[in-house]
Amino acid sequence: GAGVSQSPRYKVAKRGQDVALRCDPISGHVSLFWYQQALGQGPEFLTYFQNEAQLDKSGLPSDRFFAERPEGSVSTLKIQRTQQEDSAVYLCASSPPGSGQISGANVLTFGAGSRLTVL
């Protein structure tokens, strides 16, 4: 597609419910990132994939958070037993091949985000 597509755009969940957020990156982009942005804060790194390999998951806040990208394209971020503190916008970003240690971030394209509200 033309851009990074995320769904749902808005999700309201009751505390304890499981949610799944989907990211469809730009076609051909090998790198995919998930970020969490709370109100009034900058995006916080959650995890990073290169193709289907999850190379860095150091930002996942707890074992309730799980991300996958089984075929190296679409990614899903799953949050189990949601808590109120999980309320945030979840941003997905992707970048094309060749965007490694030298030039990665300057071609990072973000999706519009999935806004999660946990009641």
Added chain:
Amino acid sequence: RKEVEQDPGPFNVPEGATVAFNCTYSNSASQSFFWYRQDCRKEPKLLMSVYSSGNEDGRFTAQLNRASQYISLLIRDSKLSDSATYLCVVRSLGGGGNKLTFGTGTQLKVEL
């Protein structure tokens, strides 16, 4: 202490003013530096990279001081359309070499 620190603002300036934002980072091994812009309820978008020698893009000038671990963004002749949050971003060699760390952002409001 956060890895990337910015003054959250808001900075309220009249149209045509010059405004400067500052940012400090704590990881001396940081590799690359950027400014992103985020409009209200929108996703962040790359504004410009920051190079050691300093760089300019139209009305925007970015500076980097590695010794002081300090980054700046100068906006000249502010326009109403410059109103947004400006995010300072640092890239370090995390697990995949692509970990971006964002500051909390500095909010700019340009007024008539």
